[in-house]
């Protein structure tokens with residue numbers, strides 16, 4: 001052991017007190033911090049100690065060597081556990097047994113290693129038999145320990161032991177483990193030990209100290225295993241955080257019929273309903289409930305009845321213990337002021353609490369719980385707003401099954417994670433990933449899932465398991481990822497060769513479509529139609545509170561009346577970006593657009609533009625009407641013109657024919673318009689510089705529509721006209737002069753004026769750097785962070801998809817910069833642009849309309865530099881509203897110190 005030691009490396013808990021507390025998650029990990037907190041609350045926590053995350057970091061920094069003094073601190077803490085329990089580690093007559101578990105800052109379910117029953121050997125097992133009065137239990141515990149320790153610490157594969165046990169049982173015609181006697185387990189243990197010795201060339205370690213350090217090494221080691229690395233990558237958890245190790249006195253849920261182990265949520269994690277929700281298994285140990293190997297029983301009588309089960313609930317089987325447990329739930333919820341996810345064990349009628357943490361929940365549950373806790377007076381409105389992860393709202397926007405659609409129900413499982421999804425059946429995670437990469441929607445069907453499957457779960461549209469409860473791996477992970485999931489569909493018989501499953505005599509083959517409803521647990525054959533969700537109730541209330549605290553406005557990027565309507569339904573306060581080019585593609589006008597582009601001169605272009613004018617005016621009228629006086633920013637034509645022209649031979653022929661032009665003419669124009677780098681080519685305001693008549697037509701359509709709708713509704717429309725891809729003030733001036741001239745003409749013709757503004761997008765680095773000059777002409781800026789990211793990185797928006805994943809994999813970039821703003825680089829340009837814009841025009845209106853306008857982290861950045869609004873796609877509007885409120889509240893809190 002070497003290296004500079006952190007000051008304190010081990011924190012003890014138990015016996016009604018603890019050295020740590022819940023605020024020390026970074027140091028003790030979530031599990032360690034909450035164990036300490038529960039001990040401090042006087043709850044029955046088996047005593048133990050936590051080795052800090054700093055030790056993990058030091059261990060890796062120092063070539064997997066522990067810091068000086070760790071051994072002594074561990075010895076001292078273990079001594080304290082011995083004192084509290086009255087047992088001794090390694091004492092054959094009264095042995096202390098411990099569990100060794102990981103516990104990182106963020107929960108990483110099932111990712112890292114755990115060892116239970118540590119301290120058992122050929123001598124102490126006899127002591128355990130005597131103490132428990134149950135020889136069979138003692139030897140069963142010992143064989144479990146050998147199996148787990150050998151697998152996790154010594155690297156002897158799990159199946160080695162399963163095969164030994166299966167053969168042993170087969171030879172004696174045993175079907176269930178319950179047929180095994182103490183003598184049987186002793187015989188199996190002897191075979192296990194032989195298998196270990198022959199695999200490793202040395203015997204299974206008998207020295208408890210050696211066992212303990214082996215397990216501690218394994219837990220720290222598991223921080224860097226592939227599963228953990230993948231999980232961290234998917235969940236943005238930095239490797240530097242490290243894990244803590246918790247060593248805790250064992251309690252046994254498998255000491256007979258008065259013992260049990262269970263997990264519980266203090267409220268329903270799927271719906272948020274205020275009702276204890278959980279499962280338990282009698283005479284079971286450790287992870288048995290979560291592993292989904294046996295089907296657990298309900299905690300409460302009510303849930304048992306609802307599920308139509310005959311197996312008694314805990315409330316019925318052990319009423320006194322249940323009462324005690326329910327009181328603990330209440331105490332923990334009141335203390336943490338949030339829904340708790342709890343693990344407990346009952347050892348011969350005595351209750352022990354093994355874990356509590358804020359429970360993971362669906363977005364629906366998060367909303368309900370936040371709103372309910374506020375109504376119960378436990379948290380304030382501000383806190384309720386801060387409690388819901390904006391990104392999780394996406395789950396609420398997931399589709400559900402169309403009630404009128406035909407459906408062919410083939411099975412039912414547990415409603416593990418909401419949303420409806422369909423896809424083609426695959427049976428392995430690798431296959432799910434492979435097909436999803438080809439753009440296919442897949443449904444991952446497994447007997448059960450394990451942490452090795454997470455890449456496939458991530459790739460799948462939905463997940464089905466045949467085994468496991470609501471707290472099984474599949475359920476927990478799917479809820480976290482927002483994937484629809486049906487668990488424990490026990491009627492599915494999945495072929496081992498992964499070719500099909502059968503259910504009630506029906507066959508469903510690999511590649512067949514199925515649909516699941518994760519809110520009801522139903523599984524259907526075929527692809528069932530889905531419908532979009534409607535939001536109300538708790539959602540509306542939380543959004544109302546969010547809106548009270550929000551400083552920035554939220555607009556939507558929309559061009560069709562339908563998008564505009566959806567956006568308003570989600571609470572958009574205007575349109576921040578209407579991309580007019582989308583309006584040019586409609587079947588009734590694309591050929592006029594082409595005629596305009598193919599024209600040989602200005603006169604020809606103007607003739608075609610005259611025919612386009614009524615279409616554009618109609619588009620804008622609909623949009624203004626739909627937005628009912630809310631601000632609408634309309635951007636002039638942006639993309640290179642060749643995007644509107646046909647490309648294939650056949651299409652070129654058809655267009656030439658329709659327009660009465662020679663095929664050769666069309667081809668000549670196409671090759672004239674061809675560009676090597678169209679993204680950096682003849683697009684944006686550069687089109688208006690070359691063909692000002694296009695901008696003029698668009699300006700006329702905007703003004704005429706605004707006047708018409710102002711008259712029709714009595715609500716004056718104040719259009720905002722936005723010039724794209726500006727890099728110099730003079731470019732903007734040229735276009736703005738044309739717009740202003742058109743305005744004067746239209747106002748004179750109509751005998752009526754209106755207020756309008758002309759602004760620009762800031763989407764090129766030069767524009768950001770010279771924003772003070774541009775602001776002399778621009779009345780508003782909208783940061784086009786899609787192009788700004790592209791041009792700042794010199795990274796093509798259209799091509800980056802094929803190689804960016806490598807950048808993420810190698811941690812060169814933490815996130816795709818087209819999804820979440822690169823604050824360090826691109827963000828700096830946005831900040832400079834905002835600041836320089838304000839230097840010239842102090843009240844200049846500032847917004848963002850790149851995809852980042854709907855990304856919570858980017859929204860928080862926008863709040864920090866004081867933008868006036870964010871604009872995003874309609875479905876992200878609620879996310880943006882909540883994220884903007886959270887950013888405001890966080891800024892207020894920081895300002896208050």
Ligand code: PEP
Nearest residue numbers: 763784785786787849850
């Ligand atoms: C942008 O570049 O950020 C933007 C909003 O414009 P577009 O995506 O249309 O290029």
Ligand code: MG
Nearest residue numbers: 763784786787
């Ligand atoms: Mg752009």
